[in-house]
Amino acid sequence: MNFELKEFTNIPNCYHSFNVINEEHFEAYCEYLIKEMSYYFNKTLPTGLSILNPNPREDIPEYSYPDTIYLHIEDGLRESQVTYQLAHEMCHYFISTGIKNNNLTYFEETLCDLSSHFFLRNKTTYYLNSSFRDLVEYAPDLTDYSSNALASATEFKLSFSTSYDRYDRNNNKHIVKLLLPIFEKNPSLWSEVPKLANIEASTIGKLLALWKNKATAEHKKAIQEIQNIFK
Structure with a gap:
């Protein structure tokens, strides 16, 4: 599939190609989410990033390193679907090269699922007070969508040696349910997430300990709460 790239109106050197109705609104919504996530992750706005729809290779969203x-x-324009997909893939983008140990990539995948739910819930206030309100699904449904999706997760035992397939969505959702209150209480914790790409660790316990060491003082307590989940 050939994509005709267009520069985002308000994000220089960032490009898109959307095969959708209401492309202007789709672009504006993606711009808002990209800017919001850049703020939370404490990253400059992307340069050279292309966001393309649909995926010509598979009927799934996907991040293709590097951009x-x-x-x-x-x-x-389905804002819940756009948020869920783009927030997940942008999280992979900000982690960049990804968590190095294949046995721990489930934690990256879980954080990206968490990003979907966090920013989906974050949209409620925005949409109730924006020009998108009449164009998209009613805002409170966004939180309901997230809550309903997470409610189906089955609990399982977590420890500092936990490892499983990164695409085990049930296990990921269970951890997301435990992480979500921590990140909602400490939203600036997202700024620590990209540091995970530079950590070499053999177990989730060691990964979290090294991550806490790299974190700024204000976030160490929140990461300790994450460590407590795996004990």
């Missing part, structure tokens, strides 16, 4: 995100959104 391409594929979404899979059908015609129309």
Whole structure:
């Protein structure tokens, strides 16, 4: 598939190609989310990033290192679907090269799922007070969508040696349920997430300990709360 790239109106050197109705609104919404996530992750606005829809390779959203995100959104503007997909892939983008140990990549995947839920819930106030209100699904449904998705997760035992397939969505959702209150209480904790890419660790216990060592003083307590989940 050939994509005709267009520069985002308000993000220089960041590009998109959306095969959707209401492309202008789709672009504006993606711009808002990119700026919001850049703020929370304490990153400058992306340069050279391309966000393309749909994904010509598979019917799934995907981050392709180093600077391409594929979404899979059908015609129309569905903000819950856009948020869920783009927030997940942007989290991978900010972690960049990713968590190094394959046995721990589930934690990156879980954080990216968490990003979907965190920013989905964060949209409620924004949409109740924006020009998008009449164009998209009613805002409180965003939190309901997140809550309903997480409610289906089955609990399992966590420890400092926990390891499983990164795409085990049930296990990921269970951990997301435990992490979400921590991040909602400490939203600036997102700024520590990209540091995970530079850590060599053999277990989740060691990864979290090294992550806490790298974190700024204000975030060490929140990471300790995450460590307590795995004990």
